[in-house]
Amino acid sequence: MFDFIQYLFDGLAVGSVYALIALGYSMVFGVLQLVNFAHGELFMVGAYFVMYAISLGLPWPLALAFGMCSVGFFAVIMERLCYKPLRGAGKLAPLITAVGLSLLLQNLVQAILGPNPQSYPASLPEGYFSNALKSIFPSPEQIQLPQLPEGLFDWGEIVVRHRDLLIFIVAVAVTLGLELFLRKSRPGRGIRALALQPNAAKLVGVPFDFTISITFFIGAALAVLAGLLQGMADNQVTPYMGISSGLKAFAAAVLGGIGVIPGALVGGLVLGIAERLLVGYDLSTYKDGAAFFILIIVLLLRPQGLLGKARMVKV
Amino acid sequence: MEQLIEYSILPLMLFGITAIQALGLQLILGGAGLLSLGHAAFYAVGGYSAAAFSVYAGPALGITQPFLLMSLSLFVGGFSALLAGLLVAIPCLRLQGDYLAMATLGFAEILGTALKNIESVGGTRGFTGIPKLSSLAWVFATLGAVWWALSRFRRTGLGMAIQATRDDEIASRSLGINTYSAKLSAFVVGSAIAGIAGALYVHALQFISPDEADFSRSVIIVLAVVIGGMTSLFGSVLGALILVAVPEALRFAPDAIREQRMIYFALIVIFVMLFSPKGLQSLLERFLPRKKSKIAAARGGSK
Numbered sequence A: 001m002f003d004f005i006q007y008l009f010d011g012l013a014v015g016s017v018y019a020l021i022a023l024g025y026s027m028v029f030g031v032l033q034l035v036n037f038a039h040g041e042l043f044m045v046g047a048y049f050v051m052y053a054i055s056l057g058l059p060w061p062l063a064l065a066f067g068m069c070s071v072g073f074f075a076v077i078m079e080r081l082c083y084k085p086l087r088g089a090g091k092l093a094p095l096i097t098a099v100g101l102s103l104l105l106q107n108l109v110q111a112i113l114g115p116n117p118q119s120y121p122a123s124l125p126e127g128y129f130s131n132a133l134k135s136i137f138p139s140p141e142q143i144q145l146p147q148l149p150e151g152l153f154d155w156g157e158i159v160v161r162h163r164d165l166l167i168f169i170v171a172v173a174v175t176l177g178l179e180l181f182l183r184k185s186r187p188g189r190g191i192r193a194l195a196l197q198p199n200a201a202k203l204v205g206v207p208f209d210f211t212i213s214i215t216f217f218i219g220a221a222l223a224v225l226a227g228l229l230q231g232m233a234d235n236q237v238t239p240y241m242g243i244s245s246g247l248k249a250f251a252a253a254v255l256g257g258i259g260v261i262p263g264a265l266v267g268g269l270v271l272g273i274a275e276r277l278l279v280g281y282d283l284s285t286y287k288d289g290a291a292f293f294i295l296i297i298v299l300l301l302r303p304q305g306l307l308g309k310a311r312m313v314k315v
Numbered sequence B: 001m002e003q004l005i006e007y008s009i010l011p012l013m014l015f016g017i018t019a020i021q022a023l024g025l026q027l028i029l030g031g032a033g034l035l036s037l038g039h040a041a042f043y044a045v046g047g048y049s050a051a052a053f054s055v056y057a058g059p060a061l062g063i064t065q066p067f068l069l070m071s072l073s074l075f076v077g078g079f080s081a082l083l084a085g086l087l088v089a090i091p092c093l094r095l096q097g098d099y100l101a102m103a104t105l106g107f108a109e110i111l112g113t114a115l116k117n118i119e120s121v122g123g124t125r126g127f128t129g130i131p132k133l134s135s136l137a138w139v140f141a142t143l144g145a146v147w148w149a150l151s152r153f154r155r156t157g158l159g160m161a162i163q164a165t166r167d168d169e170i171a172s173r174s175l176g177i178n179t180y181s182a183k184l185s186a187f188v189v190g191s192a193i194a195g196i197a198g199a200l201y202v203h204a205l206q207f208i209s210p211d212e213a214d215f216s217r218s219v220i221i222v223l224a225v226v227i228g229g230m231t232s233l234f235g236s237v238l239g240a241l242i243l244v245a246v247p248e249a250l251r252f253a254p255d256a257i258r259e260q261r262m263i264y265f266a267l268i269v270i271f272v273m274l275f276s277p278k279g280l281q282s283l284l285e286r287f288l289p290r291k292k293s294k295i296a297a298a299r300g301g302s303k
Helices: A002-032 A038-055 A060-086 A090-112 A128-136 A161-183 A185-194 A198-203 A206-232 A242-255 A261-280 A284-301 B002-032 B039-061 B066-094 B095-114 B136-153 B155-167 B169-173 B178-203 B215-228 B233-250 B257-261 B261-275 B280-287 B289-298
Strands: A153-157 A156-162
Touching: A002 A038, A002 A156, A002 A161, A002 A185, A002 A206, A002 A242, A002 A261, A002 A284, A038 A060, A038 A090, A038 A206, A038 A242, A038 B178, A060 A090, A060 A206, A060 B261, A090 A242, A090 B261, A161 A185, A161 A198, A161 A206, A161 A261, A161 B289, A198 A206, A206 B257, A242 A261, A242 A284, A242 B095, A261 A284, A261 B257, A284 B066, B002 B039, B002 B155, B002 B178, B002 B215, B002 B233, B039 B066, B039 B095, B039 B215, B039 B233, B066 B095, B066 B178, B095 B215, B095 B257, B136 B178, B136 B233, B136 B280, B155 B169, B155 B178, B155 B261, B169 B178, B215 B261, B215 B280, B233 B261, B233 B280, B257 B261
Parallel strands: none
Antiparallel strands: A153 A156
16 A cells, blocks of 8 residues: 555656646647647757756756747747648648657757767767857856755655655646636737637737747747756656657646646646556556556546546537 | 669568558548558557467468468458457547547557567567568559559448548538448558558568557658548558658668658658648649649549
8 A cells, every 4th residue: 555655656756747748738739739749859859958058057047948948939930830831731731740840850869969868967969069069158167957856755654755746846836837827818818719719819819820839939848847857857868758758748638638737737647657556566568558548548438638628519 | 783673672562561551541541531640550460460370370270381371361460450440449439530549549559568568479579480471472462452442442332421421520420421330441441451561561571579569650651641642542652652762762872861861851751741731642733734634523623
């Protein structure tokens, strides 16, 4: 019994990372009904970006903010160039473009930075670009790594690491913040209006392109945050972290109810905890299938997801 | 010259096999309008069961004659994929659009995980020691047969019901079409075709691993169908040709390009979609006016 509770706590961290990525999938799907397969790669790119920014000597909060903004703008440009021209072309064309973008980003990172996992704090590979960067940033005397707390709460049978708890609190805070943003702020209400009824939203003056850009920006920024947390928790980044975590995060978004913000958190936590339980009970070889098994069961019983609301289709 | 011929046999076979898979998905995606992101799973089901048949069951039944063994394993591959298709489709076809895509993707991931844990078919190392039974002739004979059968199937009552369901499900239902069974048959037949392709594959490469059920393999087939143009059988075969030929051709490119061929491949995918969202076939139609008029005539001259 104590084992079970212990695994629940252990699953919080990985589940929270899934949740942070799932928020981006969920928001973009809510607005455009597009599964942005490139989103997982933004998470991976973000993880690299922040790691190199730190290794160039930026203090980590600055590196994180810098990474969130850069990858956010990158996502906005990506949307403008690759998704926007396809808005009238049905659902499949942007989906295929997203898959193409995902392949492109994964292979670009692999080509430039090498296919092997790199551990913190890795410095940029040699090359013209990195030399230029290094001349701008004089070599740092000391690299300030973000420190995840190492201590633990020890309650006899159950031990909870501070860092898992911190990651969980960050995910909850971000989810609440995002929900508040969507409910109270002007652009946030624009996003909800577009998700609900795009044409009516345009009629009452919601700026369509701008709102979509904001959606992509926020989603990408949260993926970068997830990338930093994941990188710190595993102490490494790889070009393939996007594809595996990305698919599971998407499953988490659907599981919780796609387009519903707290749903992404719930879905991510359910999947993270389920994976940890399988590892705990010596079934770790089944770990990667678990997310999708749960997903299919939930979809069959509750097609709109755990927290989603069923919508009637009018003829 | 001989070397060139020898070298081109494997890519040609891969093209034929990919084309068969693409034809199966064309029926599901282009025909019925159902997005399956787990098509490779049915390919793997067919491949694994055909391999298990020719390795374990065939010799046990005393069948050793290669032609008979290959024909039977094609049947086994197709039939097992058909059953797997039923297993997925019966519950999951209630789901709409992207949720169905998600469920098929999930099925593929679960299957991949399960295959990694079954030791009698090789586990994570993959299934080896499969006899080499298929050949270029087998692949292209099957491709031709599948193509012919599908082009006939489109004109049957069921084939038309499938297309009507894709165009407007509610209107079709109001005309008395059983849309559920139309979608079900498209999904199941498409899956069976993928299984046949799997059976050809394992007996050509004498090897299959759980990676064949991977998401990336399913994506390749979706890419083939969409890039070629998903409204026609020809488009899917064209897409399969491009998907196999482009990475192969880039092998002969200068080193700098060859090492990064996946990047160029991804760029090509993006540009094809941006400039011709309906696939390359529509580009061809634009440049070959005679072909266009023929197709327009077949559609009743509208547009």
